Each structure stands twice: as C-alpha cells, then as structure tokens.
Amino acid sequence: MNRVFIDASFWVAYREEEDARRALAQRLVMELCRQHVLFVTTLPVICEIHAVFSRNPLKRAMVLGDFYDNPLVTIEEVSHRDQSAARQLLSLNKDKTYSLCDVISFIVMRRLGITRAASFDRHFHQFGEFDILPEKI
Secondary structure, three states: OOEEEEOHHHHHHHHOOOOOOHHHHHHHHHHHHHOOOEEEEEHHHHHHHHHHOOOOHHHHHHHHHHHHOOOOEEEEOOOHHHHHHHHHHHHHOOOOOOOHHHHHHHHHHHHHOOOEEEOOOHHHHHHOOOEEEOOOO
C-alpha cells in the first residue's frame, strides 16, 4: 500500500497563502494524488493544524474538510500503547526538542510501517528514520 504520513507543518504550508513553501506543498500533493497515494495522519496532527487556523472560520472549516471529508485520508487512532511508546521515546531522547505530537507521529508511522512523511518540521529530519518529502518523491 502506497501511504504517506501528513505532518502539521506540511499541511499548514499547503493551506497558508503567505507560506513561502506553499507552492512546493501544492505541487507535492498533486504529484502524490497522481501516484494514488493514501494520506495518513492522527488527531493530534489535525489539532495542531486546526489551531493555526482557529481564528479564520473559512480556513478552519476547510482544513477539517481536508481530513474528515476526504476518501484519500485515513485518520489513524492513537492507542494507549502508542502513547506509552511515545512517552518512552521522549524519555530516551531528552537531548531533542521533539513535541509529543511529533513523537506520537513517529510511533504511529512505525506501527503502520509507513516510511514516508510529508513534513517541513526539522524534527522529522532529525529523527532520521523516515524518508521526508518533499525531498524524495
């Protein structure tokens, strides 16, 4: 199965007109759709995206529709086991500034066997376990 994990940093760039990476994010989404890629994310990621646009009712509704009304998107449940694994990973990486949301994303990706993430977040690069798009398509 051809899947890519969607991180908040990527989707914010995709939807924010003022973001310098917007055109790149839009080209990548078009290419991934052309390749029939399925998008995977989690509720914590959607919460981060929604928070960025929370003061703009139109954008707020748009990003919720991007994920909840889209047959190409799976919102993966975060289990208690995922949460425990994320807390353990945070404790093993005290020298890093990973957010809990990022680490949950890493754990969910591992569990699902997803090797690619669409992200502009340096923590995904720093973690070093996945191919980070848009660098690799």
